[in-house]
Amino acid sequence: MPIKFKSSMFHQKILDPNNNFQPALIPLEVRRDTLTGHAAVIQEFRFRSKMPKPDYSFLIEKTRPICPFCSPGVDENSPRFPPEFIKEGKLEKYGVLVIPNFNPYATYSAISILSRNHFTEITQFSENIIVNGLLASQEYLRRVRSFDPKARYLSVNWNYLPPAGGSVIHPHFQPVAAYIRNTYMKETLSASKRYMLRNGVTYWSDLVKTEKEKGERFIGETGGVSWLVNYAGRGREPDILGIFEKKGSILELTAADFKDYFNGLSRIFRYMTDNNYMSFNLCIYSAPAGQDHYRTHARLRLRFQFPILGTADACFIEALHDDFLCQTFPEAACGEIKKYFI
Numbered sequence: 001m002p003i004k005f006k007s008s009m010f011h012q013k014i015l016d017p018n019n020n021f022q023p024a025l026i027p028l029e030v031r032r033d034t035l036t037g038h039a040a041v042i043q044e045f046r047f048r049s050k051m052p053k054p055d056y057s058f059l060i061e062k063t064r065p066i067c068p069f070c071s072p073g074v075d076e077n078s079p080r081f082p083p084e085f086i087k088e089g090k091l092e093k094y095g096v097l098v099i100p101n102f103n104p105y106a107t108y109s110a111i112s113i114l115s116r117n118h119f120t121e122i123t124q125f126s127e128n129i130i131v132n133g134l135l136a137s138q139e140y141l142r143r144v145r146s147f148d149p150k151a152r153y154l155s156v157n158w159n160y161l162p163p164a165g166g167s168v169i170h171p172h173f174q175p176v177a178a179y180i181r182n183t184y185m186k187e188t189l190s191a192s193k194r195y196m197l198r199n200g201v202t203y204w205s206d207l208v209k210t211e212k213e214k215g216e217r218f219i220g221e222t223g224g225v226s227w228l229v230n231y232a233g234r235g236r237e238p239d240i241l242g243i244f245e246k247k248g249s250i251l252e253l254t255a256a257d258f259k260d261y262f263n264g265l266s267r268i269f270r271y272m273t274d275n276n277y278m279s280f281n282l283c284i285y286s287a288p289a290g291q292d293h294y295r296t297h298a299r300l301r302l303r304f305q306f307p308i309l310g311t312a313d314a315c316f317i318e319a320l321h322d323d324f325l326c327q328t329f330p331e332a333a334c335g336e337i338k339k340y341f342i
């Protein structure tokens, strides 16, 4: 089987205070990402209980009067695109306003403001809001590619709420077009190309086929999107992949593809709400032109703060060791999420 699931088990020996200090072994597993080989330490959190529902009502009201994306401030104070790039200075498509990002991640870095409402709970995101936001972001990326073909590396990103690094409550996507690859793209593009050369098929179709057969991490399908939980999680909670198996560039996606994506995303949002998760990072990665072995895929990573201190869901392992720590087994999470796809 070409997709390799590499794993090593380790144990720490202790004298257990809960069992009269008798010897006990605490297990942990180190998995390797099936594409890049990146390490994830998987360790069932020993003191876990259901998260309390976070309350952002104070932050929502406090930020409303100073929000840069609420009217009329968004018209008066937002930066505009130079006329040689976008003549109108801003892009208004599908009822979504796209403006330059004051804090760019790349030469072309924008904000797509999804709604006039300052705050939207995840279960209130309608198909129209998400699909129109994606179509407007895609239109921005298409304009970039026509204007400056050197900007080859495209993505649409979303930080939702402060635990995910969101500094503005008002919901917005962040489309980015870069000259150079970020580390994720560099690693996954190289590995995906090697896989294709070695096996004669794309990694992405083999991954979907293999996970579907195994059934342990395969969540389901919504039209052209296959959903699965990543074997080696990239966060305390497993990360969730949505793969457009037949699409290379994000520019190839149609409104129907985005509707298929929303169909799955809305189910994940219901799972999150039922488990009191509200915050997440999301990225839709795109194959650069000429890279036929790569597929458009989206990755969603849940984010949260541990009660009662509001502790971050990342520590020295992610910050300084460059590994991931996952505290729920992907197979267990898949079993829970799958119920929402029936």
Ligand SMILES: [Zn+2]
Pocket (backbone or CB within 6 Å): 064, 067, 068, 069, 070, 117, 118, 119, 170
């Ligand atoms: Zn606002």
